[in-house]
Amino acid sequence: MLEQVTATRYVTPLREGGSLPGVIEADDLGTYVVKFRGAGQGRRVLVAEIICAELARRLGMRTPELKVIDLDPQIGTREPDQEIQDLLNASEGHNLAVDFLPGALGFDPLAWTPDAGFASRVLWFDALVHNVDRSWRNPNLLVWHGDTWLIDHGAALWFHHNWRTADPQRPFKADDHVFAPFASRLKEADAELPGLITEGLLREVVALVPDEWLDGEPGFDDAAAVRRAYVDHLLARAHGPRAWLPEVAAR
Structure with a gap:
């Protein structure tokens, strides 16, 4: 925890x-x-x-x-x-x-062109976790001490609002993603990142969630079963055929 x-x-x-x-x-x-x-x-x-x-x-x-x-x-x-x-x-x-990051500024894609590798890694990650909330209207990125920080992931993993329809191969639509114009190295990101996402890593991450926020989830016996479902879903998404990965061309 x-x-x-x-x-x-x-x-x-x-x-x-x-x-x-x-x-x-x-x-x-x-x-x-x-x-x-x-x-x-x-x-x-x-x-x-x-x-x-x-x-x-x-x-x-x-x-x-x-x-x-x-x-x-x-x-x-x-x-x-x-x-x-x-x-x-x-x-x-x-x-x-x-x-709280004091003095952090909201990311403005009109004022800074992100590195293609970074943009591609972030877009790949958002596609993995079904994050529909990093658009050009609402980037959910902060610039602080010269680095770009990812924030506000509450709208991701939206499949957990209806576990019965959760599909690890559901496509991700990136048309509105703030980094879509810059993510010209998605193939490189897709070659690197899946290998980093192991079952052990996912278990470590979901173990940080308090039991009380998982207990009582409809369709599951206990918090441990919910954790297992998150691990299984993300593991299948990362290591499956990845047909969900969008085709993005830098503009």
């Missing part, structure tokens, strides 16, 4: 996020963007955040550090917004903390 911290101060909401994440300080003196289990999108979003971000990190991509943060809803008693009060009350206990 991820390292655990305790929330000490609710700083401010981030209203640009659809699920109303908030900036919170913790007892380790860190500042985090917190994704709440009580948000309308539910705990599966937090599961996707952990699995995708930690898998990306192990594939050599930069993602902010994740922790589990314990929340006492009383921490937001001075927050005047009733919607936020309701969200905090619904999120008592463990939530997901994403390291």
Whole structure:
């Protein structure tokens, strides 16, 4: 499981996020963007955040550090917004903390041309995890200390909202992907990355998800069975025929 911290101060909401994440300080003196289990999108979003971000990190991509943060809803008693009060009350206990990157800038594809190898690796990864939320309108990329960081993977792994229809060979449509114009080395990425995705690696990643966010998943006996399903799906997708990989031509 991820390292655990305790929330000490609710700083401010981030209203640009659809699920109303908030900036919170913790007892380790860190500042985090917190994704709440009580948000309308539910705990599966937090599961996707952990699995995708930690898998990306192990594939050599930069993602902010994740922790589990314990929340006492009383921490937001001075927050005047009733919607936020309701969200905090619904999120008592463990939530997901994403390291806050102070001074980070949103990625602008008009201001910086990414390296073709990097663009191809990111697009391949997003195709692997069914991430439909890295478009030119909403890149979910930050530039910080001269590097590009991948954030916000809650919309990925969307098959887990209906496990009965999960298909490891479902095609990925990349027309809208922010890196589609630059990903001219997808074949090279496809030759490299599948070999890095082993069963052991996937087991390590899904083991970081708290049991309480997996228990009670419809169609599964327990959290261990859900973990196995994630591993099986991603392993089959990485090592199958990969007909899901889009054809992208740099423009």
